[in-house]
Amino acid sequence: KQEVTQIPAALSVPEGENLVLNCSFTDSAIYNLQWFRQDPGKGLTSLLLIQSSQREQTSGRLNASLDKSSGRSTLYIAASQPGDSATYLCAVRRRGSSNTGKLIFGQGTTLQVKP
Amino acid sequence: GAVVSQHPSRVICKSGTSVKIECRSLDFQATTMFWYRQFPKKSLMLMATSNEGSKATYEQGVEKDKFLINHASLTLSTLTVTSAHPEDSSFYICSAELAGVASDTQYFGPGTRLTVL
Numbered sequence: 001k002q003e004v005t006q007i008p009a010a011l012s013v014p015e016g017e018n019l020v021l022n023c024s025f026t027d028s029a030i031y032n033l034q035w036f037r038q039d040p041g042k043g044l045t046s047l048l049l050i051q052s053s054q055r056e057q058t059s060g061r062l063n064a065s066l067d068k069s070s071g072r073s074t075l076y077i078a079a080s081q082p083g084d085s086a087t088y089l090c091a092v093r094r095r096g097s098s099n100t101g102k103l104i105f106g107q108g109t110t111l112q113v114k115p
Numbered sequence: 116g117a118v119v120s121q122h123p124s125r126v127i128c129k130s131g132t133s134v135k136i137e138c139r140s141l142d143f144q145a146t147t148m149f150w151y152r153q154f155p156k157k158s159l160m161l162m163a164t165s166n167e168g169s170k171a172t173y174e175q176g177v178e179k180d181k182f183l184i185n186h187a188s189l190t191l192s193t194l195t196v197t198s199a200h201p202e203d204s205s206f207y208i209c210s211a212e213l214a215g216v217a218s219d220t221q222y223f224g225p226g227t228r229l230t231v232l
Contacts, residue, residue: 107157
């Protein structure tokens with residue numbers, strides 16, 4: 001059974017700092033991995049999607065890496081800003097299942113960037 | 116880009132009543148829609164997968180008679196919480212999968228906050 005874990009559960013950093021969020025998964029047979037942002041009381045915004053054959057994806061100040069063999073992904077945020085404050089969720093999509101659309105989510109990391 | 120809407124955004128109801136939540140893909144066709152539930156400070160839990168024109172597939176532990184799902188068209192899926200009780204209070208989020216796209220990306224709705232008194 002696939003399990004996704006995110007550490008830390010919460011993180012507080014001063015503005016301008018670079019930071020890394022971690023995501024680990026127990027089953028390396030994944031189709032892809034996706035990072036989402038969720039603001040309080042809101043839905044999910046997709047940030048980056050990494051296919052199983054890829055190592056990393058970049059978008060602006062965000063860089064996500066994927067190491068399937070070790071079951072890990074990181075989300076790197078450069079030069080953090082107060083507007084980056086949100087909960088960040090990672091989710092893996094299974095491979096080879098009859099329901100290939102199913103996403104397994106981690107518990108999220110709540111980030112606070114202090115001005 | 117692909118936009119998914121949910122209606123209502125929040126609803127308060129009395130215990131014992133039924134509540135219907137709509138999920139619409141506004142600018143694309145979605146052969147598959149997903150319904151998630153999220154408790155405060157917790158992650159999303161998949162409740163069921165909804166395929167257009169067929170019965171929904173429910174995850175283990177989710178009562179199909181309690182949470183009725185209908186996917187009548189390629190742009191609309193509904194979740195009905197029947198005989199709601201306070202423990203059904205939660206944040207419900209749907210997502211829609213873009214049909215025929217290799218990346219199989221799911222697009223998420225803004226969520227519906229259900230409070231059962």
